[in-house]
Each structure stands twice: as structure tokens, then as C-alpha cells.
Amino acid sequence: MMKQIIFAAILLLTLIILGYSFYRIYRFFKLTRPAFKIKDHAQRFNELMRVAFGQSKIFRWPFTGLMHALVFWGFLVITIGSVEMVIDGVAGTHRALGVLGAVYNVIIGSGDVFAVIVLLAILIFLGRRLVMNINRFNGIELRKKSKQDAILALTLIFLLMVSLLGMNMAYVALYESKVWFEGVYPVSRWFSDLFLDGIPYDQLLIVHEVNWWTHILLIFIFANVLPYSKHFHVFTSLPNVYLSRLTPVGKMNTMEDVKTEVEMMMNPEAAQEPPAEELASFGVSDAEHITWKNYLDSLSCTQCGRCTSVCPANQTGKKLSPRKIMVDTRARMKERGPQLLDHGKNADDKKMLIEDFITAEELWACTTCNACVIECPININQPELILEMRRYLVLEQAKAPGELSTMLTNIENNGAPWQYSPEDRMKWSEELFMNV
Ligand code: SF4
Numbered sequence: 001m002m003k004q005i006i007f008a009a010i011l012l013l014t015l016i017i018l019g020y021s022f023y024r025i026y027r028f029f030k031l032t033r034p035a036f037k038i039k040d041h042a043q044r045f046n047e048l049m050r051v052a053f054g055q056s057k058i059f060r061w062p063f064t065g066l067m068h069a070l071v072f073w074g075f076l077v078i079t080i081g082s083v084e085m086v087i088d089g090v091a092g093t094h095r096a097l098g099v100l101g102a103v104y105n106v107i108i109g110s111g112d113v114f115a116v117i118v119l120l121a122i123l124i125f126l127g128r129r130l131v132m133n134i135n136r137f138n139g140i141e142l143r144k145k146s147k148q149d150a151i152l153a154l155t156l157i158f159l160l161m162v163s164l165l166g167m168n169m170a171y172v173a174l175y176e177s178k179v180w181f182e183g184v185y186p187v188s189r190w191f192s193d194l195f196l197d198g199i200p201y202d203q204l205l206i207v208h209e210v211n212w213w214t215h216i217l218l219i220f221i222f223a224n225v226l227p228y229s230k231h232f233h234v235f236t237s238l239p240n241v242y243l244s245r246l247t248p249v250g251k252m253n254t255m256e257d258v259k260t261e262v263e264m265m266m267n268p269e270a271a272q273e274p275p276a277e278e279l280a281s282f283g284v285s286d287a288e289h290i291t292w293k294n295y296l297d298s299l300s301c302t303q304c305g306r307c308t309s310v311c312p313a314n315q316t317g318k319k320l321s322p323r324k325i326m327v328d329t330r331a332r333m334k335e336r337g338p339q340l341l342d343h344g345k346n347a348d349d350k351k352m353l354i355e356d357f358i359t360a361e362e363l364w365a366c367t368t369c370n371a372c373v374i375e376c377p378i379n380i381n382q383p384e385l386i387l388e389m390r391r392y393l394v395l396e397q398a399k400a401p402g403e404l405s406t407m408l409t410n411i412e413n414n415g416a417p418w419q420y421s422p423e424d425r426m427k428w429s430e431e432l433f434m435n436v
């Protein structure tokens, strides 16, 4: 009974801290602008199955892709066992989900195998980070904390798998011959014979309890570390894929206010009513101007760097890194959110997302090729934010690169990007032998 009381108290504390962390992020979401209406649920479900559960994009890099996918699938299966531990801890039961019979055997058996696979994958990931100097893990946006986060998360997952296997091994040694033995343990049985054979019952009980508590406490600690680390995507990447933009890649959002203005100019009678509320500004200059989807994208970014590695601007030496756009947006909201919540929209720290975090040079380096969008394993849309920040520069600050200003002036004056009057446009065809 004492074990149940202690467990319930720790669980409650974990949920309170986690609840506070989620509430804090929810309040930041409330500061953002609307994005799109969430509909087409069948299409979204397909996308979730294909991109998230099927890990379709991650397999473009076969070896690391397979390892990541195995870790992801392993986590899904092992999480069911963690839920069972919580039930056992609170209710004082013994392998409570054993009532599922054959299904339970499949879940626990595959979880046991996945524990070893995840363990090996984590060792390889640690080796890649600590020993191999992989380009993708570097970049000005990856600060020291981000690298520490990665090592901490990998270490925690490593310990989680070791304690899971330790618990299963002791469980097999303790109870395999008893009638209440539940599940199958293809790997742990073998390890148990190898390492725990001949150990007295009392000591096996201690091994089991130590690993049980270590495993569940690590889960609680990990869950509370995630909202403050780059690994928050563990919570957000599935919702982020479900809430993907379903419009064709590269389709730009229409600026409704500008569209209404133009319609009123072109045809005042047919024009719709102007919006009731005037927008504070066009485009995005700071964290409070981004949409909830932009913010969800930034929270979900795994900082894997796949987008930056395919970005033609980045690869040709320009300052732009699409990963940095996401990292900076999240960092700015972390800084700006509390100011806005405490002091309202007039809070001013003399900083902005544009220039203080992301420079105009980075923004104008983007070719809008959308390679980053296609590559991103969790369907983040980086160019959308880049375009919105460019819109701010052009519409609010009248700042555009020289070539672009010339082109915009030409469109305004000549109805085309070129410096010819509309009357001269067909001159090129005058010397042709046929009529055009
Ligand atoms: S859309 Fe822009 S940021 Fe994305 S890959 Fe192309 S150039 Fe890079």
C-alpha cells in the first residue's frame, strides 16, 4: 500500500508540473494569429499515417532513416508498457494489461525486442554526435544548449532501455514458473539466463524493484524535461503532421486585406465589405504576428537539419538556413511571450524577430524552391514564414533589394517585370517571317 501512495504522489506531482508547462505554451499560442480552418480530416488522417506513423519522408536517407523509424516505432510499442506500469503503480496490480492475452504477448514481446534495437540505435546516434563530425549537427542556430539537450535526451533514452531490460530480466527470473506470469520476453529471457542465473530470490526482487522505479521515474523526468528542450517535438510532431497545410507545396497565402483593397480599386461596386478590424501590420515582424501553425512548426522542429542540407541558398554559401528560421521563431516566442502576457501588447523590449534574430539578408536569400518543405520529416513549412517576413519588409518598411524594387516599379508602371512600355512588348516579333 505504501508503494501505491508514494507512486500516486509522484505521479500527481509529475502531472501538475507537466500541466503547468503545457498551460504556459497554450498561453503563448493564444498570442498568435489564426492560420486556417481545420477540416478535411480524412486527408489529414492519411497524411498522419503516411508521414508520421509510416515515416515515409525519413526513409529518403536509408540508414539513419531506418534507425530513426525503428526508434519511433519502438517508442510507440514501449509506451503501452509504460501505461501499464502507471496502472500497476496506482492500483497495486501486477502486469494489469495481461488480461489482453495474445495481444498483450505481441505488445510486450515486440517491446522487449525493440528495447534492444532502440538501445543499439541510441549508441550509434551518440557515436555520430560525439565522435563523427557530421555537418548537419553544426550550424550557428545550434547553440550549446541544443547540443546538450540532444546528449541529455539520448542518455535518458539509453537508461530507459537499460532499466526496461533489467526489469524484464528480473521479472522472468522471478516469476516465469508462477501462474501469474504474463507476456513473452524473447530477449530478456535469454539475458536473464545469461546474467541472473543462480541469484537468490530476495536479490532478484531488489533488482526488479530498482529497475521498475528507475524506469518509471526516468519517464516522469523525461516528460518534464521535454517542454523545455528541443525534444518537445516528442509531444508535437504527430499533431503537427495531422495539422499539415494541405494546399499544394509552394502555394502562397493570399493577403486578404490587400486583396480586398485591390478589389475595391478595380470594381468598387462588387467589392466586399472591408474587414471590421484594421490589421496592426502586414506580414510578420515579431513573435505575436505569426500564426498558431507557424508557432506549432517551430515547437515541432526536431532541429535535424535535413531542410538546411537541401537548401540551395545554404549550399551555395548564403546565410539562410531554414532550420534557423524555426529555431529563432521558437526562441523569440520564448522571450517575447512572457513580456506580452505580463505587460500586454504594448510591452517593448526594443527587439524584433526580424533583424534581431533573422536578418533581411537571410530572408532575401530564399529562392522559394520549397526543397525544405519536401524534405522536412514532419511537414514544416519554412518558406511561409520567410514570405510573411518579406511582406513585412516590403509593405511596412518599404525595404526590398534593388533588383526587386525595380521589378515592382516596372510591374506598377508597365504591367510587366520588364522595363519596356506595353506598346513595345511585341517588337521582338516584327522581323519574324510569320505573323504571331
Ligand atoms: S524554399 Fe528557401 S529556405 Fe527552403 S530550401 Fe528553398 S531556398 Fe532554402
Ligand code: SF4
Residues within 6 Å of the ligand: 300, 301, 302, 303, 304, 305, 306, 307, 308, 322, 323, 326, 375, 376, 377, 378, 380, 382
Ligand atoms: S524544419 Fe524540419 S527538416 Fe528542418 S530541422 Fe526542423 S524538423 Fe528538421
